[in-house]
Amino acid sequence: MVTKVISATVFFLCSLNLVAQQEDSIAIKKISDEVLTNGTAYENLRYLCKKIGPRLSGSANAQKAVEATARMLKEAGADTVYLQPCMVPHWVRGEKEKGYIQLANGTRHALKLCALGNSIGTGKKGVTASVIEVKSFAELDALGAAVIKGKIVFLNFPMNPTYVETFRAYGESGVARWDGPSRAAKYGALATMVRSMASNPDDYPHTGVMAYNDSFPKIPAVAISTNDAVWLSRQLKLKMVLTAYIQNTSAMLADAPSFNVVGEIKGTEFPNEYITVGGHLDSWDLAEGANDDGSGCVQSIEVLRAFKATGIKPKRTIRAVMFMNEENGGRGGDKYLELAQKNNEKHLFALESDEGGFTPRGFNLEVTEVQYQKLLQWKDLFYNYGVYYFRQGGSGADIEGLNKAGAALAALSPDSQRYFDIHHAVTDVFENVSRRELHLGAVNMTALIYLVDKYGL
Amino acid sequence: MVTKVISATVFFLCSLNLVAQQEDSIAIKKISDEVLTNGTAYENLRYLCKKIGPRLSGSANAQKAVEATARMLKEAGADTVYLQPCMVPHWVRGEKEKGYIQLANGTRHALKLCALGNSIGTGKKGVTASVIEVKSFAELDALGAAVIKGKIVFLNFPMNPTYVETFRAYGESGVARWDGPSRAAKYGALATMVRSMASNPDDYPHTGVMAYNDSFPKIPAVAISTNDAVWLSRQLKLKMVLTAYIQNTSAMLADAPSFNVVGEIKGTEFPNEYITVGGHLDSWDLAEGANDDGSGCVQSIEVLRAFKATGIKPKRTIRAVMFMNEENGGRGGDKYLELAQKNNEKHLFALESDEGGFTPRGFNLEVTEVQYQKLLQWKDLFYNYGVYYFRQGGSGADIEGLNKAGAALAALSPDSQRYFDIHHAVTDVFENVSRRELHLGAVNMTALIYLVDKYGL
Numbered sequence: 001m002v003t004k005v006i007s008a009t010v011f012f013l014c015s016l017n018l019v020a021q022q023e024d025s026i027a028i029k030k031i032s033d034e035v036l037t038n039g040t041a042y043e044n045l046r047y048l049c050k051k052i053g054p055r056l057s058g059s060a061n062a063q064k065a066v067e068a069t070a071r072m073l074k075e076a077g078a079d080t081v082y083l084q085p086c087m088v089p090h091w092v093r094g095e096k097e098k099g100y101i102q103l104a105n106g107t108r109h110a111l112k113l114c115a116l117g118n119s120i121g122t123g124k125k126g127v128t129a130s131v132i133e134v135k136s137f138a139e140l141d142a143l144g145a146a147v148i149k150g151k152i153v154f155l156n157f158p159m160n161p162t163y164v165e166t167f168r169a170y171g172e173s174g175v176a177r178w179d180g181p182s183r184a185a186k187y188g189a190l191a192t193m194v195r196s197m198a199s200n201p202d203d204y205p206h207t208g209v210m211a212y213n214d215s216f217p218k219i220p221a222v223a224i225s226t227n228d229a230v231w232l233s234r235q236l237k238l239k240m241v242l243t244a245y246i247q248n249t250s251a252m253l254a255d256a257p258s259f260n261v262v263g264e265i266k267g268t269e270f271p272n273e274y275i276t277v278g279g280h281l282d283s284w285d286l287a288e289g290a291n292d293d294g295s296g297c298v299q300s301i302e303v304l305r306a307f308k309a310t311g312i313k314p315k316r317t318i319r320a321v322m323f324m325n326e327e328n329g330g331r332g333g334d335k336y337l338e339l340a341q342k343n344n345e346k347h348l349f350a351l352e353s354d355e356g357g358f359t360p361r362g363f364n365l366e367v368t369e370v371q372y373q374k375l376l377q378w379k380d381l382f383y384n385y386g387v388y389y390f391r392q393g394g395s396g397a398d399i400e401g402l403n404k405a406g407a408a409l410a411a412l413s414p415d416s417q418r419y420f421d422i423h424h425a426v427t428d429v430f431e432n433v434s435r436r437e438l439h440l441g442a443v444n445m446t447a448l449i450y451l452v453d454k455y456g457l
Numbered sequence: 458m459v460t461k462v463i464s465a466t467v468f469f470l471c472s473l474n475l476v477a478q479q480e481d482s483i484a485i486k487k488i489s490d491e492v493l494t495n496g497t498a499y500e501n502l503r504y505l506c507k508k509i510g511p512r513l514s515g516s517a518n519a520q521k522a523v524e525a526t527a528r529m530l531k532e533a534g535a536d537t538v539y540l541q542p543c544m545v546p547h548w549v550r551g552e553k554e555k556g557y558i559q560l561a562n563g564t565r566h567a568l569k570l571c572a573l574g575n576s577i578g579t580g581k582k583g584v585t586a587s588v589i590e591v592k593s594f595a596e597l598d599a600l601g602a603a604v605i606k607g608k609i610v611f612l613n614f615p616m617n618p619t620y621v622e623t624f625r626a627y628g629e630s631g632v633a634r635w636d637g638p639s640r641a642a643k644y645g646a647l648a649t650m651v652r653s654m655a656s657n658p659d660d661y662p663h664t665g666v667m668a669y670n671d672s673f674p675k676i677p678a679v680a681i682s683t684n685d686a687v688w689l690s691r692q693l694k695l696k697m698v699l700t701a702y703i704q705n706t707s708a709m710l711a712d713a714p715s716f717n718v719v720g721e722i723k724g725t726e727f728p729n730e731y732i733t734v735g736g737h738l739d740s741w742d743l744a745e746g747a748n749d750d751g752s753g754c755v756q757s758i759e760v761l762r763a764f765k766a767t768g769i770k771p772k773r774t775i776r777a778v779m780f781m782n783e784e785n786g787g788r789g790g791d792k793y794l795e796l797a798q799k800n801n802e803k804h805l806f807a808l809e810s811d812e813g814g815f816t817p818r819g820f821n822l823e824v825t826e827v828q829y830q831k832l833l834q835w836k837d838l839f840y841n842y843g844v845y846y847f848r849q850g851g852s853g854a855d856i857e858g859l860n861k862a863g864a865a866l867a868a869l870s871p872d873s874q875r876y877f878d879i880h881h882a883v884t885d886v887f888e889n890v891s892r893r894e895l896h897l898g899a900v901n902m903t904a905l906i907y908l909v910d911k912y913g914l
Contacts, residue, residue, distance in 0.1 A: 033619040162490040164842055164897065200892050359816065359872045361843075385621055386818075386872075388845050415816045415843075415872065417893040435657050436874040440621065 024381055024454075027312065028447045032385055034309050035446065039439040041298040044072050045357070048298065049288035049430035056285040057325040058090030058256035065281050066259045069297060069322045073263030076301050077308030078320070080266070083259040086335035088325040090256040091118050093285055094249030097222060098126065099193075101232060102242045109235075112225040114205040114286065115248040116177060116194065117328045118212070119221040126247030127152065127191045127220060133236050137175070137183060149188030152244045154236075155180040156195045156229055159420065166199050166416040167355070170423075173197060174208075181221035182213035191220045191246055195229035199420035203227050206425040207284050209328045222246055260332045261322040265307055267453075269315035274340075275449055276319045276350040276407065277303050280326030280398055287428040291419065294430075295357025295438055297322050299412075302442040303449060314453045316348060323398035326354065333398035340405040347407035349452045351445060352396025356422075357438040358414035362389035363448060366400075366409035371457050378451050387444045389413070408457050410448065412441055481838055481911075484769065485904045489842055491766050492903065496896040498755040501529050502814070505755065506745035506887035513742040514782040515547030515713035522738050523716045526754060526779045530720030533758050534765030535777070537723070540716040543792035545782040547713040548575050550742055551706030554679060555583065556650075558689060559699045566692075569682040571662040571743065572705040573634060573651065574785045575669070576678040583704030584609065584648045584677060590693050594632070594640060606645030609701045611693075612637040613652045613686055616877065623656050623873040624812070627880075630654060631665075638678040639670035648677045648703055652686035656877035660684050663882040664741050666785045679703055717789045718779040722764055724910075726772040731797075732906055733776045733807040733864070734760045737783030737855055744885040748876065751887075752814030752895055754779050756869075759899040760906060771910045773805060780855035783811070790855035797862040804864035806909045808902060809853025813879075814895040815871035819846035820905060823857075823866035828914050835908050844901045846870070865914050867905065869898055 035041075048055075048065060055062045066083065073081045099111040115121075132147060133154040134140045140148070140155075157176035159169035174197055181192045196206035205223040212218045224232070235241050261281065267273060279296020283289020300320040307314060324332035340347055351363075365372060372392060379390050395409035403409055414437070422428040492498075505512075505522060512522045523540065530538045556568040572578070589604060590611040591597045597605070597612075614633035616626035631654055638649045653663035662680040669675050681689070692698050718738065724730060736753020740746020757777040764771060781789035797804055808820075822829060829849060836847050852866035860866060871894070879885040 032621070036618045036621070161493045164489070164493075166893070359874050415894075417816050417897060418891045421891065434875045434878065436623070437872075440874060 024451065027450060028381055030310050031306050031446045031450065032443045035302060035306050035439050035443045038309065039302055039442060040305060041302040041438055041442050042435040044298040044301060045290060045294050045433060045438065046430055048294045049290050053288050054285040055281060055283045055289055057088040057258060057282045057328060062258060062282055062324065066261055069261045069281060069301065072301050073261065073304065073320060076263065076305035078263030078265060078304050080264045082262055084262060084335055084339060085257060085259055086324060086331050087255040088258045088331045089329040090253040091328055092251055092253060094121055094251060097248040099222065099244065099246040101235065101244050103235065103240050104242055105240065111228050112203055112205055113222045113246065114207050115250040116221040116223055117207055117209040117284065118252060119210060119248065119250050120218050121249045121251055122191065122220045122247050124249065126245055128243050128245045129190050131236065131241055131244045133233060140183060145187040148184060151189055152191045152193060152246070153184040153189040154193045154232060156233055158195060159197060159199055161199065166420050169199070170197055170420060177208050177210055177223070181210050181219055182216045185216040185219045189219055193244065193246065194221065194223050196223045196226050197420060197423065198226045201226050201230065204426050206423055207286055208424045220246065220248055222248060258324045260324050260336055263301070263304055263320045265304055265314055265318045267316040268313050271317050272346060273316040274319055274345055274347045275316050275453055276321055276347065276399060276402065277445060277449055278321035278323055278398060279353050280332065281322040282325050282327050284327055284424045286424065287426050288430055290428050290430045290433050291356035291422055292424065292428055293326065293354045295433060296353035299353050299357070299438065299442040299445055303446045306442065306446040312450060316453050318449060318453065326397050330397060333401065337401040337405060340402065345405060347402055347405040349457055350399040350402045350407040351410045351412065351448060352399045353412040353441060353445060354396045355412065355414050355416065356419045357433045357441060358418060359437040360386050360412060360414050360441045360444045362387050362391060362413040364394035364411040364413045365390060365392050366395045366403065371408050374457060382444055382447060385443050385447065386440055412445055414441055481908065484907060485838055487767050488763050488903045488907065489900045492759060492763050492896050492900045495766065496759055496899060497762060498759040498895055498899050499892040501755040501758060502747060502751050502890060502895065503887055505751045506747050510745055511742040512738060512740045512746055514545040514715060514739045514785060519715060519739055519781065523718055526718045526738060526758065529758050530718065530761065530777060533720065533762035535720030535722060535761050537721045539719055541719060541792055541796060542714060542716055543781060543788050544712040545715045545788045546786040547710040548785055549708055549710060551578055551708060554705040556679065556701065556703040558692065558701050560692065561697050561699055568685050569660055569662055570679045570703065571664050572707040573678040573680055574664055574666040574741065575709060576667060576705065576707050577675050578706045578708055579648065579677045579704050581706065583702055585700050585702045586647050588693065588698055588701045590690060597640060602644040605641060608646055609648045609650060609703065610641035610646040611650045611689060613690055615652060616654060616656055618656065623877050626656070627654055627877060634665055634667055634680070638667050638676055639673045642673040642676045646676055650701065650703065651678065651680050653680045653683050654877060654880065655683045658683050658687065661883050663880055664743055665881045677703065677705060679705060715781045717781050717793055720758070720761055720777045722761055722771055722775045724773040725770050728774050729803060730773040731776055731802055731804045732773050732910055733778055733804065733856060733859065734902060734906055735778035735780055735855060736810050737789065738779040739782050739784050741784055741881045743881065744883050745887055747885050747887045747890050748813035748879055749881065749885055750783065750811045752890060753810035756810050756814070756895065756899040756902055760903045763899065763903040769907060773910050775906060775910065783854050787854060790858065794858040794862060797859065802862060804859055804862040806914055807856040807859045807864040808867045808869065808905060809856045810869040810898060810902060811853045812869065812871055812873065813876045814890045814898060815875060816894040817843050817869060817871050817898045817901045819844055819848060819870040821851035821868040821870045822847060822849050823852045823860065828865050831914060839901055839904060842900050842904065843897055869902055871898055
């Protein structure tokens with residue numbers, strides 16, 4: 001009899017589970033149909049890219065983007081929209097950078113280059129010096145001051161093409177950009193030229209942030225295009241290179257006032273429990289920040305719109321957050337966490353989209369094992385919408401501290417093949433975002449938040 | 458004791474299986490590293506797109522493409538390269554098409570239009586008539602000759618945006634283009650305007666083949682852009698439309714001689730068993746046929762190159778085939794089958810790539826249940842390379858008859874979100890193909906052929 005009772009109970013629970021799964025499946029289909037048919041993310045992105053453009057922290061455009069996304073959040077149906085003031089670094093590129101390689105045969109090769117974010121300038125005179133190439137920090141350390149002193153260090157760390165996921169290659173080679181300048185300065189380098197972080201050979205520099213280590217002198221740092229890097233490496237091997245010249249007038253100004261933009265739908269049962277979905281509103285100054293991260297912003301706004309348009313009323317309060325200053329300081333994320341802690345907010349879950357508006361493949365998670373098992377039970381609901389993995393490891397730069405406020409963390413993980421063609425470069429424009437890919441990402445983001453909100457974590 | 462023997466046997470077999478899986482995993486990694494690092498598919502595609510361009514069957518460019526891909530196959534290391542002569546339909550677009558809508562307020566709205574492939578021309582005079590919109594064949598049949606006769610029929614069959622896989626929507630709405638003209642002619646229509654098969658609103662017509670039903674008169678058929686279709690539908694509702702005018706000088710000429718291009722690597726153990734991998738070399742005339750199907754051609758060439766470059770010697774003979782005339786006749790596919798049957802060839806497997814050079818997600822299969830179960834055992838080997846489904850249903854237009862020669866059939870199934878932005882339109886250019894996505898497709902194609910060759914099916 002015990003067996004029968006257990007069987008009946010198991011059967012009952014399974015049935016309940018089946019009914020719930022079917023309900024969820026229908027709700028997610030409704031979300032998908034709404035977003036794929038009436039989604040406004042793409043048109044909002046067009047506005048951010050074409051009516052505003054680059055949105056570097058502290059710039060007039062960044063402020064325009066604050067105002068525009070506040071309006072978009074209202075249009076999406078947010079109950080409340082407000083700004084969170086925060087001070088941000090205010091770095092300016094200055095005039096168009098110049099640079100060339102002086103060859104032994106008397107010719108000059110003009111470099112496609114740009115200053116790295118946060119770099120100091122060379123001054124109008126620029127820096128002229130001989131060039132030394134290094135392919136690893138071990139090599140740099142081995143050469144030491146005896147060789148490095150007085151030179152321009154060329155950090156040639158190509159992204160590994162054999163890694164199928166391009167972010168893995170970026171993580172490995174990106175150290176050249178982040179740490180390279182100070183590591184070279186330690187040995188008396190005058191400046192650094194970093195090979196752009198790009199997956200494919202191309203003819204434009206990719207900028208991005210670098211960070212000075214206060215123990216060493218600050219030296220100017222530029223990125224050169226991958227094609228220039230390949231060319232320069234060959235010329236160095238042929239002993240053809242006499243000197244390099246670089247000039248940039250970049251400068252870090254005083255911190256400037258700015259804002260995170262927050263839109264909320266109030267929860268019906270647990271209004272004081274928060275689920276955050278966001279992207280970052282600032283972008284590099286070389287293009288329109290379409291994929292990085294206009295996409296994540298408009299997708300987050302679309303999540304709110306999808307809840308409203310489908311009539312799904314969340315139990316918890318859902319917040320769409322446009323974080324300011326992810327690219328060169330992370331001050332918006334810091335401020336959001338600071339206020340969450342100060343106000344004793346209970347944060348359940350935070351999801352960031354900051355890997356481009358490309359076709360979705362999965363979610364990356366930073367959750368407990370118990371939460372992970374719960375999430376895995378929902379995975380199959382996403383299969384028809386292109387998401388087939390939920391995996392531990394990685395969230396988003398703006399939300400990664402929110403675990404301190406109790407939040408489980410997640411990131412949309414879109415296909416990464418095209419990301420480093422456009423990342424931080426002149427090619428990160430609206431035309432390189434696909435309407436359906438962008439909207440399909442928003443479908444999956446909304447579906448995940450719908451489930452976390454409904455069942456908790 | 459029996460138990461122990463069985464256990465030992467099972468253990469032994471499992472171990473064998475594990476060893477084989479590990480071997481295969483290493484081989485596939487080697488293939489992937491080779492293609493992602495040294496792949497030439499992208500540069501071959503650049504040549505097809507930028508040095509040759511549109512490759513409509515019977516055109517001079519199609520012949521140039523025959524010669525170019527024969528050379529590429531040799532460079533890739535094919536043991537033998539040869540041409541299979543076949544006659545192809547020779548349709549020509551004629552002069553740039555013209556068309557407009559005459560509105561009741563006296564203004565004219567110029568249409569973005571193009572003739573559908575295989576359509577007859579209107580003659581220089583063009584066709585002027587009133588317009589009737591239909592949204593389904595049921596509606597067309599219900600209206601019948603009483604309403605349709607003497608009119609231009611506007612077939613407005615939008616692609617369903619809620620289908621996540623865009624090919625499903627194409628299958629459903631595409632009937633308007635394929636069958637619409639003759640179905641309208643049955644009721645005495647003078648001409649047809651078909652809404653372009655496009656997933657998103659855009660401002661350019663998408664061409665594609667239509668087929669006349671010999672029971673009814675041949676009437677001219679054009680595609681108009683989706684934005685024009687939306688506009689026209691609204692104007693018709695407002696009773697603003699007086700007449701439409703369309704003019705095209707398209708014509709079907711006499712069949713022309715052309716070729717399939719075949720490159721082979723001879724099998725070491727079963728040289729008379731064939732595995733085919735292919736794409737189609739012809740393309741529509743409005744753009745470069747980059748995704749449709751230059752991509753499939755250069756990926757198939759890359760499969761041969763990957764075998765050669767990694768030193769993997771296939772047991773069976775691997776053939777990369779550039780099929781001619783998929784777009785408006787399928788004569789190349791027919792010829793390949795005809796010769797296979799005539800020569801009594803034993804065909805084991807055929808794989809086509811003709812859904813764009815986008816990031817791979819899976820394989821579509823037309824195989825027996827036993828073969829399917831065998832294939833499923835290999836599926837996990839593809840996971841790290843982006844392929845996570847093997848599913849029954851669908852192969853490729855050029856190979857679908859090869860089951861008559863014994864072949865199991867398959868198609869690479871890449872992400873479909875962007876395909877109908879470029880399909881048969883001016884946007885199908887090299888710039889809309891990603892190097893890494895294209896090469897990753899070739900990785901998976903090579904891996905599948907490696908396994909089928911090694912283990913049979």
